Amino acid sequence: MKSGLLYDFWRAFHKNRLAALAGVILLAIFFLAIFAPVFATHNPTYIRLEQEQIKLPPTAAHFIGTDNLGRDIWSRMLFGARISLLVGFLTMIITVIIGVAYGAVSGYYGGKLDFMMMCFVDILLSLPTIFLVIILAAFFKPDFFGIAAIIGMTSWMRTARLVRGQFLSLKEEEFVMAARALGYSNCRIIFVHLLPNVRALIIINATLLIAQAVLLESALSFLGFGVQPPQFSWGSMLSSAQYIVFLKEAPWTAFFPGLAIFITVLCFNFFGEGLRDAWDPKLKNY
Amino acid sequence: MGNRYLRRLATLFFSLFVISLLSFALIEFSPGGAMARYVENPNISQADRTRMAERFGLDRPAPLRYFIWLRNTVQGDLGTSFMTGRPVLTEILERLPATLKLMTFSFFISIIVAIPIGIYSATHRHSLFDHLAATGSFLGLSLPSFWFGLLMIYIFAIWLNWLPSGGMITPWFDPSAYPLLIRPFVIFWEHTRYLLMPAIVLSLSNIGSWSRYMRSSMLDVISQNYIQTARANGVPERKVVYKHALRNALTPLVTLMGLDLPGFFAGAVVTEQIFAWPGMGRLFISAAGNRDYQVLMGIIMITAVLVLLGNLLADLMYRFLDPRVNYEG
Numbered sequence: 207m208k209s210g211l212l213y214d215f216w217r218a219f220h221k222n223r224l225a226a227l228a229g230v231i232l233l234a235i236f237f238l239a240i241f242a243p244v245f246a247t248h249n250p251t252y253i254r255l256e257q258e259q260i261k262l263p264p265t266a267a268h269f270i271g272t273d274n275l276g277r278d279i280w281s282r283m284l285f286g287a288r289i290s291l292l293v294g295f296l297t298m299i300i301t302v303i304i305g306v307a308y309g310a311v312s313g314y315y316g317g318k319l320d321f322m323m324m325c326f327v328d329i330l331l332s333l334p335t336i337f338l339v340i341i342l343a344a345f346f347k348p349d350f351f352g353i354a355a356i357i358g359m360t361s362w363m364r365t366a367r368l369v370r371g372q373f374l375s376l377k378e379e380e381f382v383m384a385a386r387a388l389g390y391s392n393c394r395i396i397f398v399h400l401l402p403n404v405r406a407l408i409i410i411n412a413t414l415l416i417a418q419a420v421l422l423e424s425a426l427s428f429l430g431f432g433v434q435p436p437q438f439s440w441g442s443m444l445s446s447a448q449y450i451v452f453l454k455e456a457p458w459t460a461f462f463p464g465l466a467i468f469i470t471v472l473c474f475n476f477f478g479e480g481l482r483d484a485w486d487p488k489l490k491n492y
Numbered sequence: 493m494g495n496r497y498l499r500r501l502a503t504l505f506f507s508l509f510v511i512s513l514l515s516f517a518l519i520e521f522s523p524g525g526a527m528a529r530y531v532e533n534p535n536i537s538q539a540d541r542t543r544m545a546e547r548f549g550l551d552r553p554a555p556l557r558y559f560i561w562l563r564n565t566v567q568g569d570l571g572t573s574f575m576t577g578r579p580v581l582t583e584i585l586e587r588l589p590a591t592l593k594l595m596t597f598s599f600f601i602s603i604i605v606a607i608p609i610g611i612y613s614a615t616h617r618h619s620l621f622d623h624l625a626a627t628g629s630f631l632g633l634s635l636p637s638f639w640f641g642l643l644m645i646y647i648f649a650i651w652l653n654w655l656p657s658g659g660m661i662t663p664w665f666d667p668s669a670y671p672l673l674i675r676p677f678v679i680f681w682e683h684t685r686y687l688l689m690p691a692i693v694l695s696l697s698n699i700g701s702w703s704r705y706m707r708s709s710m711l712d713v714i715s716q717n718y719i720q721t722a723r724a725n726g727v728p729e730r731k732v733v734y735k736h737a738l739r740n741a742l743t744p745l746v747t748l749m750g751l752d753l754p755g756f757f758a759g760a761v762v763t764e765q766i767f768a769w770p771g772m773g774r775l776f777i778s779a780a781g782n783r784d785y786q787v788l789m790g791i792i793m794i795t796a797v798l799v800l801l802g803n804l805l806a807d808l809m810y811r812f813l814d815p816r817v818n819y820e821g
Contacts, residue, residue, distance in 0.1 A: 329507045331751070332799050336758035337776065337792050338518060344780040345522035421636055425762050428638045429777060447642055448766070450657050454650050464639030472634035479630075 211406060211485060218484030225480020228473040235470055239287035248278035250285045251436055261456040273459045274446055282443060283463055289439040290420055290467070293354045294474075297419035298412050300358025305365025306408060310396050312366065313373025324370065327363045335360040339422070343431040350433055357422050365411055372404045406485040413478030417471045424467045440467045500807070504800045511796045512562065512789070519785055520554045526574060529783050548574060565793065571786035575779070580790040584772060588794065590660055591760055591771035598691040599756075602698035607745075609699075610706020614714065614741075615733055625703060632700030637759060641693045641766035648689060655685050658768030690767040694759050698752060705748050710741040743814045750806025753799045 219226045238245055247269070254260070254276030262272040269280040312323040342348075342356045376382065377400065385395045424441025426432035428448075433439045440463040447453045447460030527545055530536045545551050549560070564571060570580035613622040649657035656662075661682060670678045713719065714737055722732050761773035768774075772791055779787035 326510070329510050332507060332754060332803065333511055333792070333796055334754040334758040334761075334799070336761055337788075337795070338515070340761070340777065340780045341515075341519060341788060342522065345519075345524060345783070417634065421634075424636055425638060428636075429762065429765060431780070441636075444639060444642070450645070450650070453642060453646055457646050460639070460642050460646075464636055464642065467636045468634060468639060471636070472630065475630055475634050 214484045215481065219480060222480045222483060225476050225483070228476035228480065231469065232473045232477060235287060235466075235473075236291065238284055239291055242281075242284035242288060246278075246281035246284050248281045250277060250281040250438075253277060261459070263456075264458060270462045271456065271458045273443070274452060274456065279443070279459060279462060282438065283440065283466055286438050286440045286443055286463065287466065287470075289350050289433055289437060290423065290441070290470070293350050293357075293423045293433075293439065294416040294420040296351065296354035297357045297361070297423070298415045300355060301362045301365055301415050301419070302408060302412050304358065305362035306369050306401070308362065309366035309369030309371075310373055310401065313370035314377055314392065314396050314400065316374065316377070320370070320374075324367075327366055330360075331363050336422070336425075339426060340429070340431055343426055347434060350437060350439070353423060353426065353432055354419070357419055357426075361415070361418065361422070365408075365415070368407060368411060369404060372407060373400060376400055376403055406481075410478055410481045410485065413474055413481060417474035417478065420467065420471050420474070440464075500804060504804065507800060508793065508796055512565070512793060513558070515789060515792045516554075516558050516561065519788060520558075524783070526550055526783050526785050561789065570790040570793070573779075573784055573787050575782050575784045575787070580786045583775065583787060584790050584794055587770060587772045587775045590769060591757075591764070591773060593660075594687065594690055594694065594763070594769060594771060595756055595760060597687050598694040598698075601691055602695040602702060605695070606699045606702035607706055607742075609703040611710055611733065611738070611741075613703070613707040614710035617711070622707075625707075629700040629704050632696045635696060637693050637696060637762050638766050640696060641689070641763065644689045644693065645766070655689055658766075660686050660770055690763045690769055693766070694756070694763045697759065698756070701752070702745060702748065706741065706745055709744045710737065713737045713741045739813060743810055746806050746809045746813065750803040753802045754795075757795050757799065 219229070247267075254272075256276065259276035260272060260274055262268055262276075264271045268278050270283075271279055273279055273282070308323065308327075312320045338360050339356055342360075343353065346352060346356070348356060373396075382395060382399060385399050390399075423432055423439060424444075427439050427441030428444050430442075430445055433442050435442075443463040444460050447457075453460055524531075525545075526548065527541045527550070530541055530544070542551075549557065552560075561571065568581070570584070572578065573580055573583055576583065609625050613619075613625045616622055645657045648655045665682055667675050667679050667682075714733075719732060719737055722736050723729070727736070757773075760771060761776060763769065764771045764773035765777060772794070775787065776791045778784075779791070
């Protein structure tokens with residue numbers, strides 16, 4: 207009888223077609239983003255202001271048209287994917303590191319420390335974090351790494367709670383007592399003995415975090431506080447469509463980048479849900 | 493019991509204090525400072541900026557300014573906007589009703605759509621509808637609200653020309669131009685047609701998560717003994733679901749609604765921007781761009797107060813719906 211996370215993953219995804227499809231689409235998107243220069247038909251930042259070059263509808267030369275500065279949208283979407291996905295992954299990594307460390311310490315030590323740490327989390331959770339994100343992004347004018355740091359630093363609370371809850375119950379298990387009896391340090395118990403037990407939960411959570419991060423980054427860039435020119439992401443490509451006239455004249459400039467965000471986020475969500483079904487049948491809603 | 497609410501209230505004020513300290517520090521340690529937006533203006537010299545900073549009291553050390561801010565805020569004075577020179581509280585109170593109007597309308601849309609979907613999914617588990625609802629809620633949670641908003645504007649405002657693309661009311665709208673008999677309907681439609689698109693966009697993610705939550709909470713309740721007993725006693729299924737189960741299934745949802753409030757405010761920021769809705773979120777965005785510190789602090793604090801009061805309300809509702817809950821201890 208085989209077992210292990212990878213085996214469960216394989217078996218479940220064999221059955222769960224939707225999650226498997228989501229995974230395949232995600233791989234295709236990664237592939238396109240990584241090899242953006244190969245698939246791009248035009249220079250994504252090349253501006254052509256001639257009247258017959260701007261706001262072109264989809265044609266053979268420009269698969270999905272050109273924007274208000276005559277840039278090829280298909281090529282921009284390929285390169286924009288890089289920033290969007292990169293910010294998503296970086297944010298996820300930062301969120302997981304902060305959240306897991308915070309939750310692990312809080313859950314493992316328990317007692318007064320846990321109470322105070324969770325009080326702080328509750329307070330942060332009662333604040334719409336987009337306010338803090340907008341302030342930081344508006345004042346710092348960060349590059350994509352900065353944006354990932356800002357979003358990561360304001361969205362780790364739920365991860366921390368999740369990990370803390372697991373640690374609270376896990377630390378009562380016998381293997382932890384055994385480890386303590388052997389005189390292992392708290393640090394070793396947390397990272398070597400306890401952490402591997404929650405890795406499935408963390409990976410599921412991480413997948414969903416990427417989805418959220420991609421959404422938040424695109425919203426931020428849409429509002430004009432995110433990625434600044436000459437860098438661009440899917441979200442900032444929609445930014446100019448805020449003007450009704452522009453939306454009316456060239457709806458495709460808003461439609462396709464938004465569709466890309468939607469599909470990517472949807473796939474991450476489906477994939478994450480597939481992982482949950484595979485690894486944590488208890489969490490399933492019947 | 494009174495003791496418990498006293499403690500809740502103390503926690504509320506402590507939370508507000510921490511939030512104010514945190515936001516103040518965040519704004520304070522950000523690079524540039526309040527006068528940074530004038531740096532690139534050639535008509536404003538360094539001397540002008542120094543004078544302006546002095547006039548605003550910005551030359552004093554940050555901790556002192558925090559205490560001044562705190563003292564004034566406790567007395568109900570949130571300071572003066574750097575941009576307009578008007579009291580921050582006035583500016584916010586002008587905008588707050590619009591935001592609350594949008595959120596209330598959207599809240600009711602979410603409830604009216606999410607709860608029946610959740611109930612039906614739970615009572616018809618694994619039916620086609622259940623699967624569609626599950627997929628639909630995923631779509632709702634994954635849709636970028638600004639993109640969905642733009643699509644709606646394109647379809648309903650530009651293409652079909654049914655609804656206005658933005659704003660809250662037609663400036664020259666005059667109800668007295670209509671006959672008395674239909675006037676209420678005209679007024680109602682005038683408000684609704686502006687509200688409809690932004691409210692739907694704002695309720696989207698709520699519908700997604702609340703309907704799923706309602707489903708699983710309903711399933712939890714239905715599997716309990718007292719429901720089986722009711723069924724065994726021959727109570728009709730409709731009555732079992734709507735009379736016996738619903739109330740208990742709703743209680744966890746109330747808590748979730750309270751927890752979702754911050755997300756609701758966050759969604760309002762984006763939605764207001766798309767639909768040019770003259771609410772607090774748009775005020776925040778322009779204040780962030782202009783480095784209007786006082787307005788930013790004011791909006792954060794007002795929002796925090798509303799969210800914390802909302803949570804308190806959810807707590808009270810929970811007790812009302814489920815009298816078993818006893819917090820002694």
